[in-house]
Amino acid sequence: MVNRIFLLLLVLISVCGEETGMINAGKAADIDYSDIAGEAERHKNDILKFLNQTRVQEKYKTMYKCLLSKLLGSTRRIVSGRNTSIAAVPWQVSLREKTYPICGGSVITDLWLLTAAHCLLRARSSELTVRLASSWKTHGGEMYDVKECFVHPRYVSKTKVNDVGLVRLYTPLRFTEKVLPIKLVARESRLLADVPAIVSGWGKLQEGGPSATYLQSSTIKTVAMKLCKRTGLDRNAIDPPSMFCAGSFTQPSPDACQGDSGGPIVYDGVLIGVVSWGLGCARGNFPGVYTRLSHPVIWDWVNGYISKKEDS
Ligand code: ARG
Numbered sequence: 001m002v003n004r005i006f007l008l009l010l011v012l013i014s015v016c017g018e019e020t021g022m023i024n025a026g027k028a029a030d031i032d033y034s035d036i037a038g039e040a041e042r043h044k045n046d047i048l049k050f051l052n053q054t055r056v057q058e059k060y061k062t063m064y065k066c067l068l069s070k071l072l073g074s075t076r077r078i079v080s081g082r083n084t085s086i087a088a089v090p091w092q093v094s095l096r097e098k099t100y101p102i103c104g105g106s107v108i109t110d111l112w113l114l115t116a117a118h119c120l121l122r123a124r125s126s127e128l129t130v131r132l133a134s135s136w137k138t139h140g141g142e143m144y145d146v147k148e149c150f151v152h153p154r155y156v157s158k159t160k161v162n163d164v165g166l167v168r169l170y171t172p173l174r175f176t177e178k179v180l181p182i183k184l185v186a187r188e189s190r191l192l193a194d195v196p197a198i199v200s201g202w203g204k205l206q207e208g209g210p211s212a213t214y215l216q217s218s219t220i221k222t223v224a225m226k227l228c229k230r231t232g233l234d235r236n237a238i239d240p241p242s243m244f245c246a247g248s249f250t251q252p253s254p255d256a257c258q259g260d261s262g263g264p265i266v267y268d269g270v271l272i273g274v275v276s277w278g279l280g281c282a283r284g285n286f287p288g289v290y291t292r293l294s295h296p297v298i299w300d301w302v303n304g305y306i307s308k309k310e311d312s
Helices: 002-015 034-042 044-052 054-071 225-229 296-306
Strands: 092-097 100-107 112-115 128-132 142-151 165-169 196-201 216-223 243-246 264-267 270-277 288-292
Touching: 034 044, 034 054, 044 054, 054 196, 054 216, 092 112, 100 128, 100 264, 100 270, 112 270, 112 296, 128 165, 165 296, 196 270, 216 225, 225 243, 243 270
Parallel strands: none
Antiparallel strands: 092 100, 092 128, 100 112, 112 165, 128 142, 142 165, 196 216, 196 264, 216 243, 243 288, 264 270, 270 288
């Protein structure tokens, strides 16, 4: 028995990256981005290039697999998610109107956050703030003011085509183990069907229910477009170039829900999508719909802003 536990710990430690090697009271090694954070802070002026390094991507992949292994088999509550420390998804932000949380978002550089277009249409930028570095929705971490917001010029609110927006902060972020950017998926890269991705946020724990006070995350499988189009919903509602589906057709089906919008969905350590819409939540007959970030119309627009060198 003791041997088995020891073996299990060894496996967990090796999956979850270089840890201290000390086995403390049966606790598995935590997801730890602190070494990357220090480097990211030093390479802030060329953060996109930093994120592109193979070595850095390997680290993100390892940490991703670690979180995945912790989430697999979870049946608890996003919907059916698990309490997740911000240190495991340090790019996650909470977007607020004044102090009221409205949406999620992701850190993509020291100045830019990515969210959904539909999150930015109801509020003025002067009324938007973001909370970072906290696992709690209502306290801790740091608050930042928003300088400007941009909605994709080809976003269509009726259909949610190209549901993506950018938020620019006044002051650059300081990267720490709890505040880190995530790399965008490659332009035009093909998303595999039936692979596990991770979605996170403080949205509702079930359709019509209360929202989370502690950050939730869940693994959620990408759904083949053909299959997604065949589900209950009007098949024309889905625009394959700018959207993809993820979820499951069995109960309980993990899903994003109201309040998770704008937040990240990550696969293999890169940001592949933005929580966009769904039909209710976790109904089991319709998956969630996400903005496809690899789509050139979306990717080019996002990269145009974030790769611009700031002179002011
Ligand atoms: N539009 C929702 C929001 O504003 C997100 C809905 C996602 N729904 C889903 N079932 N995956 O928060």
